[in-house]
Amino acid sequence: MSDIVLEARDLVKHFPLTRGILFKRQIGAVRAVDGINLQLRRGETLGVVGESGCGKSTLARMLVGLETPTSGDLFVQGRNMAKVGGAERRRGRRNIQLVMQDPYTSLNPRMTVGDIVGEPFVVHPEVLPRPRRRARVQELLDLVGLNPDHINRYPHQFSGGQRQRIGIARALALNPEIILCDEPVSALDVSIQAQVINLLEKLQDELGLSYIFIAHDLSVVRHIADRVAVMYLGKIAEIGTEDQIYENPTHPYTQALLSAVPVPDPKLRGLRDQIVLAGDVPSPANPPSGCRFRTRCWKAQDICGQQEPTLDARPGSAHPSACHFAEVRDVVHARE
Amino acid sequence: GGGSDDSDDAGGQSGGELRVYASEPAFLLPSNGNDEPSIYVIRQLYRGLVKYNAETGEAENDLAESITSDDKKLWTIKLKDGYTFDNGEPVDAESFIRSWNYAAYGPNAQNNGYFMKRIAGIKDVTAEDPDGDGPKTAPEPKAKTLSGLKKVDDLTFTVELSSPFTGFPTTIGYSGFFPMAQACVDDADTCNETPIGNGPYKIEGAWERGVQINLTRSDSWNGEPGKPDKINYRIFADVGSGYSAFQAGELDVMYTLPPERFKDAKASYGDRLFEQPGDSFNYVGMPLYNENFKDKRVRQAFSLAIDRQSIVDAVFDGRYSPATGFIAPTFQGAREGVCTYCKKDVEKAKALLAEAGGWKGGKLVLWANAGAGHDAWLQAVGDQIKAALGIDYELKVNLQFPEYLETADNRKFTGPFRLGWGPDYPFLETYLTPVYGTGSDSNNSTFSNPEFDSLMKQGDSAETIDEAITFYQKGEDILAEELPVIPMFWRKEAALYSENVDNFVWNQVSGADYGATSLK
Amino acid sequence: MGRYVIRRLLQFIPTVLGTMFLLHYMTSLAIQFSGNPVRALFGDRTPSPALLAAVTERLGYADPCLDQKGNPCFGLFVDRVQNIFFHFDFGINMRQQEVTEMVADRLPFTLKLLVIAIIFEAVVGIAAGVWAGLRGGSFADNLVKISTVFVISVPIFVLGVLVREFVGVKFGNILRDQEWIPDVVASGFFSPGFKPDYPTASLLIPGMVLGAVALATTARLTRTSIMENIRADFVRTARAKGLANKRVIGVHTLRNSLIPVITYLGVDIGSAMAGAVVTETIFNVPGIGRMVTEAARTGEAAVVIGVVTMLVLVILIVNLLVDLLYAVLDPRIRYE
C-alpha cells in the first residue's frame, strides 16, 4: 500500500465548551470532526463536500497540522505524525501544503509576492540555500502562470484569480506531494474559477500531486475529483468514486444534496425530482443520537435513533455509505 | 447683583451679612490653630486677655482687668467679671489656665504649645523622645500641667516665666492664648468643628469644610458688639478664584490679593484697595554650615548684587517692599536702612567677593519649597547674581514643604534658601531671638554670635520697653553686618472691600477685623 | 450574566489590591526618602522632637519601616488593607479628620461636576459627531473637527482661567447689572466659580469646562462610528423600507454608533476624575480631586490611598455597569 500518501484513522476534533468563574470546567464540546477515516492515494484527487459547518475546514486544518487532533492518527507516507518528532515531523509536514479559500485574506498585504512565496524557504532553510531562492520563487511564479518579473509586487496589485495562483505557488514551494485545497475557488467568479481549476489540474499532471479538494460547489468537485467524500455533521456520510457518488448515491443526504443543486439548463426545469430538506443542520455541539441525519431524513425509522450506522458497503450500495437504508435512488442529473 | 441690601436696619450700628474671603482653616481650636485662615475665624469666635489697637498695634486690655509684674518674671493677671462662653461656662482664671495647659501638654500635640515655651514648667509637660526619630516612642511627660500657672481666685491667676520677659503682655493677645471652656477641652474634636467661643460671634451650623463657615452674633458676649449681624467666610483654595468671586460681587472683603493682580485691582478699585506696610519678612537664608558661605564678605557681596525694588516691580507688581532691615517697619523700634548691604552696588559686590578670594562653590544652588510661587523671585535673584558676579545658578524648587523643612532641620541646604518669618506678637523681639539666637528653633542658617545672644538677654529683662528696644537694636546692627540671612522684602498688606462696606477696619497686628467692619 | 458579573467582580480584587499596593509603596517611598510629612504641620517653627514624635504617632506615620529606605512596608500594607476592607477605616488626614468623612463631604460636589461634565460631553459631543459624521469631509465636518480638537489642545488650566475671567467675571458682571435676568442665571450659572447659594447652577460652567476635554474625543468617536454605520447594510435596508431619513439616522444608525461611544464615556469617567483636579482648583469646587492632590503633595499617604482606593472601586464599578449597558445596547453580546 505504498501508494497511499495520506491516511486518517478515526480522526476526531472536539472544541471544548467551558464554563466557570475561576476554574474552567468543560461542560461539553463542539464535535467539529467526529471520527473520520480517509485514504489518499498518490496522484489522486479526493473531493470533500458538505454543508457549511460540517467540519470540512477543521478536517483540513488537522491534516496540515494547524490543529492537533483530539484523538485518532494521521499517517503521512506511512509515518504516524503524532509519534514521530522533530526533524522527521517537520519533513512530514512539509509534504502537505494548504491552499486557502479566500485569496484576498490569505496573503499578507505587507509582504511582496517574492516574500510570500519565499517564506517557506525562510522557515525551512534546509530546503534551499539562500542564493538560489529568488530564482526558485520566479520559477514557481512561472509555473503557476504569473509573470516572474512581478516578484516585487504586492498582493493588492493582483486580481483574485492571480492571488489564488500566488497561494498555490506558496503551497508548491516545498515540493509537497499532497496539497490540501480548502474551497480554493469559492471566492472567485465563474470565469476566473475555471482558470484556477485548469491550473490545478495541470500541476497535478506535471508534478504528480495528490489533492484533497474541499468545496461546496458539487459540480466543481465532480469535475476535478476522482473520489468524493460527503460529510455531514463531522462524519463521512458516504464515500466513493465520483461516478458512484454522483450517479448512484445511496445515502439520503447525498441524494438530497445532489437534487438541490440547480442545473444550468432551463430545459430541465420542473423535470428534476428535487428533495427540499426541511430545517437546518443540527448544532455540532449537540448532535442527534444514532444517525445524525435522521432529524431531516424522510426515511428515518426507530433504528436510526438508536444505532449509529457504520460507513460500510451495504446490500443496496456498492460503496461505503453510513445509512441503514442505503439504496440507489433515481435522480435526474445535469447534462445527461 | 447680590450684596446685603437688607443691612440698614440699625442706623450707624449697621448689621447685615459680611461676606469675606477665607482659605480653609486648619483648626478652629485656639490651642491648635496657628495659620492665618484659622486665626481669622478664631479671632471672631474667641477673645483673650489683651487686644491690639487697630491703629497703633499697641496691646490694650480686653478681658484682663490688669496685667502686672515686678520682676518681669512672675506676672499677675486679673480678669474682668461677667464674661461667659457660648455654652454658659464662665470665662475665669481656670479657663485660661486650662487652655494654656491643654496647649502645652505634649501628648495633646497642639500647634500652639510652642507659644507656652516661656512659662515655667514647660519642660515637664513635654517629654524628650529618648532616641530622636527612632522607634521608641516618647514616655509620658512628668507633669500634666505647667508649674508656672497658678490660680489665685476665680478671676486672678499668676504666670511664672522661666526667665524674665518684658514683652510678655504684648504676646498674650495672640489667639493661642485665648481661653477654652471645659466642654471644649473634654471633647476637642467636636469643639474644633463647632467651637464653643467666648467672643462676639458664634458659629452658625457647622464648619462646612471647603465651602464656608457662617458666624452670627453671640448673645453671650457683653463687650462691645460686632458690627455685622453675620460673617460669612467663603472658603477658597486658590486666591485667584477668590479674586474672581470678588470681582463678580460675591465677596465684601478680601484680606489678601493674588500678587499678579495687584495692578489690576488698584486700577479697578482705587480707594477701596487698602494698602499697608506689612510685617511678614522674606529672606534668603545663608547656610553658614557650608564652607562657601562662612566668609561674611561673600554674603555681603550676594546681598549687594540684588536689586530688590526691580524684583518687586517685576514679579510682585509692587505688592512687596524691599527690606532694609530685619524688623518690620511698622514695629516700634524699627529703623530705616539698617542694612547697608541691602542696596544694589555691583562694583562693591565684586570688590568684596574678590577680597574674599572669589567664589569657589561652582554653580550656586538656590532653594525654595515647591508650589508656593517663590521660584519666580528666586530666579530673578539668581539672574541678578549671575549678571553681577558671573556665578551661574540652578534652582532647587521642587521639594514639597515637609521635605523642605526637613532639609532645613537637617542642615542639608547646599546654597541660599528662601524662608519667611512672621511675628508671633507685636514686639520686635519676635524677629530676632527665634531666628538668629544660638540654637533657636528657627535659626536655619545656624547663626551663632555670643554678643548678639547677650544683647537679646539684656533686652528681655530690661526694665522698660524703651530700654529693651535699644538692646534689640544693637542686636539688629550685628545682623546687618554679619548677614546670616539676606533680607529681601516685606509683604505689603493689601485688602479689598466692596461698595457695600461702609467702614473697613484693619488692625495693625491681626489684619482685617471683620467684627469692626460695618456695612452700608 | 450573573456569572459574568461575578467574574468581573473577582477580577477587581487583584486590580484594587495592585493599585493600593502601588500607591502604598510610592507613598512609603516618598516618606522614606523625603522625610516625615508630619513635620510640615509645624511650618517655619521647628517642633521639639518629642512633640513631633507624639504627633507622628497619632497620625499613623510612626511605623519604623518608614525609616528604612526601599522597605516595601508589607506589614503596614496588610494593616491598611485590613482596616479598609474589614473595618471600613480609611485612616485620618493630617488634621485628624477621618478620610471617609472627608470623602463623604466632598464626593457629592465632584460627582455633580462629573455628571454635568459627562452629560455635556455626551450631548454636545454626540450631536457634533453625528452632524460631522453625516457630512463627512464637508465644511461641517471640518468645523467640528477643528473646533473640538482646538478645545483639547488648549491646556485645561488655561481654558479654565479664561472661562472664569471672561465668562464668569466679565460677561457675568454685565448680566448681573441687568435687572430682568433672574439671579440663578446671573449670579448662579454665570458665577466665576462654585457658589454655595447656587450649588448646582454654579457648577454648570465648571462641569462644561471639564467635559470639554473629552468632548472632542466623543465627537470624533461618534463621527467615525456614524460614518462607518451609515454605509452599513442594515442602514441601507432601513432606507429600502421607505423610512424617513430622520428615523434612519436617529433609530437605525445612532443606536449602533453609540456603542463604542458609550464604552468610551464609561472609561472616561476615570480620566474626568483626574481632570477634576484642575477644574476644581480653578473654579473653587470643594471636591475630591483637589483634596487628593493636596494630600499627594503633602505626602498624606492615608488620604491618597484611601481616596484612590475608593475612586478605583467607583471607576471599576462604573466600567462594569457600562459593560452591562453595552450588552443591553448590543444584544449580540451576551455574557455567559
Next chain:
Amino acid sequence: MSAMSTDVNVKLDALPGLDSDALPLEVKDLQVEFRTRNGIARAVNGVSFNLRAGETRAILGESGCGKSVTAQAIMGILDSPPGFVTGGEIRYRGVDLLKLPEAQRRRVRANRIAMIFQDALSALNPVFTVGFQLGELFRKHRGMSRSDSKARAVELLDLVKIPAAKQRVNEYPHQFSGGMRQRVMIAMALALDPEVLIADEPTTALDVTVQAQIMALLAELQRERNMGLLLITHDMGVVADVADQISVMYAGRVIEEAPVRDIYESPAHPYTKGLLESIPRLDLKGQELSAIKGLPPLLTDIPKGCAFNPRCRYAQDACRQDPVPPLYQVAPVRSAACHFWKEVKADV
C-alpha cells in the same frame, strides 16, 4: 392582504402620472457613477430593461459589473456621495421615480418596490428584534399600533415558514440561522405587498440545500402575488431554474437580453458564451475547462469600443473602436451588443 393594497393605492394615487396599465418597472438607459478619490467609476453605463407583473427577470454578470448598483439605483438607496445617478429613467407604472420628490419616492419603497439583500446578517439591524424591524414597516407606513404591528410580524414569519414564529419574533437576528435570516428578509420585503421585488443575490451566502428552500419559497410567494421579480445573481444554475427573462451585464452595460431558454441554447454574445462554457460539465470531465481569459475591466478605465474586446476571441478592429456596439436585434424578443453576434450564435 388585498384590502390593504387598495388602501395603499389610494395614497399612491397622488403620484403624478401614475398609470396602472403601464409596466410595474421600466428602466431606460440608466447611468450611475461613483466619484471617488481615485477617479470616477462608471458603475452603470446605460442599462435598460422592463419587468412585467408576474415575470422573473434575472440579471447576470460577474462580480463588480454593476448589478447591485443598478438595484440600489432603482430603490433610490445609493450611497450618495459618492454614487450619483447621472442619467436615464426608472419608471414605476409610468412614473419616473428619479423625478419624484424624496418624500413621495420614499413611499414607493417597500410599498411598491421592495428589495432583498445578499447578506442577511448584515442587512438586518443587529440591535433590534426581528419583530421590531418587521413591525416598523406597519407602524410607519400604515400607522398601526405597536401590538397590531407585532401581530402582523408574527403572521409574516409564519408566511415565510419560520417555526414558532410567536416566540421568535422577539429574538435578535444573530439568534437565527443563515437561512432563517434570509426568510426574515423576504418577509420584510413582502410585508407591504409590493408589486416589484428586487432580490440581490438572495442565496449566494447559503448552502445548496438551504438555497433550494429559499428559492422554492420565493417562487411560491411570487406566484401567489403575481409580483415582478428582479433576480440578481451570478449562479447560472439558479437562473436556469427560475428566470423567464435574462439580462447579462458586463462592465456596467447590458450586453445581452433574451428569454431564458434562448440564452442557454445559443448565446449571442461571446461573454455569455464564455460564461456558460466555463461551468464544469460532465461530458468534458478530464478536459480543461474553457475559461474566459484575462480579467474584468476596471470601471475607472473601461476599454474603448466593446468593453469585452480584450478578452474576446471574436474581437476584430471594429470592436476596439468607439462607438460601443449597440444592442442588435437578434430575434423578436432578444438582442445582443456584439458586432459579430451572428458568428457567435452560429458557433456551437
Next chain:
Amino acid sequence: MSDATSGGTAVGGTPVSGGGQAPGSKGGKERNASLWADARRQLVRDRVFMLALLYIFVVGSMAAFPKLWTSQDPRACTTDLSRVPPSWDHPFGFDRLGCDYYSHAIFGARPSMVIAIMATGAIVILGGLMGLLAGYYGGWVDALISRLMDIFFSLPFLLGAIVFLTVIKKQNEWTIAAVLFLLSWPTIARIIRGSVISSKDLDYVQAARAVGAGNGRLMFRHILPNAIAPMLVYATIVLGAFVAAEATLTFLGIGLQPPTQSWGIMISAHQNYFLEDPWLLLFPCGLLVGTVLSFILMGDALRDALDPKLR
C-alpha cells in the same frame, strides 16, 4: 482613554473596546493591502495634513537646532525689562523676569518635544510589546498583563503623576517622560492587544503557520505590521496630548523646573497676566496649541487615510 492624555489637558482618546468583540463584522476583505501606498498618496494631497506636517517640522527644527532660530540667550535676564511688550528686535517681548521671550519660546520647544517623543516612543515600543504578548499568547500571560494594565489604567492620570513625581523628586525630561509612559502605556497595549487578537486568526497568519512559521515570525512579521496602524494613529494623538500634559504638570508644580525653558513653564508662569499682558500667554499657548493641533490633525488624516472604509 483615561490615560495619559486625560492629563486634564487633552484626551487622546481611543475607542477602548473590551478586546476585539466585533461579531458580525466582516473583516477586512477590502484591499487593505494598498493601505500604506494609498495612504501616502492621499496624505500628500491632504492640505491639512501637509500644513500640520510643516508646522511640526518647524517646531521640530526649533527643538533640534534652537540656535538656528535665535542668537539670543534665553537666560540673559534683567528684571528691569520685565514684561516689556514685543518690539522689532524682540518679537515676543520679555517675560516677567525680563528674559527675551522669543528665545525662551525657541529653547522651550526642546523639552516639550523631547518629553512627548520619548514618552510616545516608550509607550509605542513597550506598550505595544505588552499588548502583542498578551494578545498573541492569551491565557495566563494575557491575564497577568491585563491585570497590570488595569492597575495603571485605573489610576487617575494627574493623581498618579503627582504621586510618582513627588516620589521621584527629580523633574527633568527623563522622569517626566517616564511617568507619562508609566501611566499611559496600558491604552496602547489594549489597542494592540485588541488588534492582535482580531488578526491572529486571519487567513494569512494561518497560512504562514501552515507553512511552519514559528511564534516570533508570526508575531513580528505577520501580526504586528498589520496591527500597527491603529497604534500609529493613536500615537500621533497622544504625542500632542503629551505636549499639553507637560504644561499641565508644570501648572500643578510637578513639571519641569525653572530656569529650564519650556512652554509649560512659560504658560503657567504667566497665566495670570492674560488681562494686562495677554501676549505673554498668547505666544506659548499659540505654539503649544499649534503643536497639539498639528499632531492630532495628522493623526486624524492618517486615520482617515488608513481606513479603507472611508475611501
